[in-house]
Amino acid sequence: MLIDLCELSPSYVRSIAPYQPGKPISELAREMGLDEAGIVKLASNENPRGIGPRTRAAIEASIAGIARYPDGNGFELKQAISRRYGVDMASVVLGNGSNDVLELVALAFLGPGRAAVFSQHCFAVYPLATQARGARSIAVSAKNYGHDLDAMARAIDDETYVAWIANPNNPTGTFARAEEVEAFLRKVPERVLVVLDEAYNEYLPHELKADSARWLKRHPNLVITRTFSKAYGLAGLRVGYALAHPSVADVMNRVRQPFNVNSMALAAAVAALDDMEFVARSYAENLQGLRQLEEGARKLGLDFIPSYGNFITIRVGKAAEIYKRLLRRSVIVRPVGGGYALPEHLRVTVGTAQENEKFLGALSASLKD
Ligand SMILES: Cc1ncc(COP(=O)(O)O)c(C=O)c1O
Numbered sequence: 001m002l003i004d005l006c007e008l009s010p011s012y013v014r015s016i017a018p019y020q021p022g023k024p025i026s027e028l029a030r031e032m033g034l035d036e037a038g039i040v041k042l043a044s045n046e047n048p049r050g051i052g053p054r055t056r057a058a059i060e061a062s063i064a065g066i067a068r069y070p071d072g073n074g075f076e077l078k079q080a081i082s083r084r085y086g087v088d089m090a091s092v093v094l095g096n097g098s099n100d101v102l103e104l105v106a107l108a109f110l111g112p113g114r115a116a117v118f119s120q121h122c123f124a125v126y127p128l129a130t131q132a133r134g135a136r137s138i139a140v141s142a143k144n145y146g147h148d149l150d151a152m153a154r155a156i157d158d159e160t161y162v163a164w165i166a167n168p169n170n171p172t173g174t175f176a177r178a179e180e181v182e183a184f185l186r187k188v189p190e191r192v193l194v195v196l197d198e199a200y201n202e203y204l205p206h207e208l209k210a211d212s213a214r215w216l217k218r219h220p221n222l223v224i225t226r227t228f229s230k231a232y233g234l235a236g237l238r239v240g241y242a243l244a245h246p247s248v249a250d251v252m253n254r255v256r257q258p259f260n261v262n263s264m265a266l267a268a269a270v271a272a273l274d275d276m277e278f279v280a281r282s283y284a285e286n287l288q289g290l291r292q293l294e295e296g297a298r299k300l301g302l303d304f305i306p307s308y309g310n311f312i313t314i315r316v317g318k319a320a321e322i323y324k325r326l327l328r329r330s331v332i333v334r335p336v337g338g339g340y341a342l343p344e345h346l347r348v349t350v351g352t353a354q355e356n357e358k359f360l361g362a363l364s365a366s367l368k369d
Contacts, residue, residue: 012112012134017339019124023332034330040358042349043334045170045200045311047233049285051268052278055233058271062264070263077266080273081241085213090246093253096260098199098227098240102164103129104252105195105223105242109161110135116162117155119147121172123197124339126164135161145305145313146174149184156192163188166197168204171336171347173307178210185219193248195223199240200309202231202279203286208308213243220245228265230310231282232272237265286310289350296360300367311349316367319346325366331359 006014022043029036051059074094082089095101106129110116115136118126122139130137136159140152147165156163165184168175176184185194196212212224227240239261242252272278293312297304304314313336316322323335323346337343348359 010134012131016128016131019128020338022334023327025332028327028330028332032327039330039332040351040355041332042311042351042355042359043332043347044235045230045309045349046235047231047282047310048289048350048352048355049233049278049282051233051272052275054275055268055271055278058267059237059264062267065263068263070259070261070266072258074261074266077239077241077261077270077273080270081243084273085243087213087216087243088246091216091243091249093242093244093249093256094261094266095240095242095256096262096265097229097235097238098197098225098242099125100238100256100260101225101240101242101252102126102195102197103132104256105162105193106130106133106135107255108251109193113159114161115157115159116164117152117160118164119152119169121145121169121336121340121342122147122164123166123170126166127339130162130164142172144174145172147176149176149180153184153187156188160192163192163194164197165195166199168200168308170199170309170311171313171334171340171342171345172305173309173311173313174305175204175208175308177208178212181210181212182215185215185222188221190221193221193223194219195225197225199225199227199230201226203283203310204308205287216243216245220248223248228269228272231279231286232269233278233282234265234268234272237262237268239265239269285352286350289353289356292353292356293348293350293360296356296363300360300364305345311347313342313345313347314363315344316346316363317344319344322346322363322366325369326359326362329362329365331362333359 110133112134116130117138120142224243229235334347
């Protein structure tokens with residue numbers, strides 16, 4: 001072969017650094033000859049509670065229909081979501097995880113000659129989705145590890161069509177209050193879609209939860225994204241959604257795959273959305289776990305970024321090395337150097353009390369190695 005096939009893709013695609021997911025348990029077990037059962041994975045912000053019995057029953061019942069294509073319009077789930085948030089069904093876009101709806105925004109609204117603004121230390125998918133469309137990235141320095149919304153508003157130029165904001169943010173766990181987000185929405189030109197990624201919304205205390213769906217009426221350029229991967233415990237099934245103005249939702253729906261959400265995920269999400277008790281327990285247990293990890297970090301003399309999510313980002317020093325030492329102790333966490341630009345920190349998902357304990361013990365030992 002005389003040509004490098006890679007060269008056939010546009011240069012902006014070739015220069016994409018691949019997304020680094022949390023290391024799967026099976027991979028670590030294979031690589032280090034460890035027993036899978038003894039491995040604790042606190043690397044992908046999943047729900048350690050798993051799923052509730054009603055969701056499990058819905059998944060099992062959905063097996064009967066597995067030979068058929070799913071409902072490409074996701075009627076039942078859209079109906080449940082629209083009732084929950086008081087929005088039109090035409091305002092709901094379903095995705096294969098919320099990652100998919102983020103990609104749909106990029107696909108529908110970004111391209112060469114356009115730009116998107118995001119914060120330093122933001123969720124890795126924002127720069128990735130922006131770059132994959134050949135659009136320009138405008139990265140704005142963080143303030144106290146979180147979004148500097150004033151600076152982000154100032155950074156918007158004539159080519160900017162999308163502003164990506166995660167609230168709470170991953171991997172820093174920082175949170176912008178409702179007033180700050182609303183002030184940002186008032187400031188940005190109507191042309192700029194503000195993607196408010198609320199993947200961790202369910203982990204916020206009641207008094208901090210904004211009724212962001214209400215903002216859609218006043219701000220037709222707002223796109224809210226949510227997921228069933230975190231508090232609802234369905235990360236493996238892949239289902240998330242966006243709430244947006246019907247015209248925005250319409251274009252996003254035009255560029256999605258016709259059957260982007262599978263039938264099991266649709267059935268599970270309908271049941272999970274209804275199981276408020278499961279989510280309430282997940283919230284309460286997460287809070288306890290967060291306190292346990294904060295307390296443990298303090299005892300080890302380590303700083304951490306106060307978190308509003310189901311994870312905490314701890315400053316451990318030589319994070320890449322500590323990460324490896326933790327792996328040897330059968331604990332998987334997430335290094336956040338590289339694209340996240342936090343080379344001294346490790347992001348740790350809140351696990352069960354036992355998992356958190358195991359992590360803290362392994363961390364204590366790893367700091368002394
Ligand atoms: C801020 C944020 N948004 C979106 C996602 C994507 O989640 P999913 O595609 O599983 O819905 C994640 C996952 O970690 C996240 O942290």
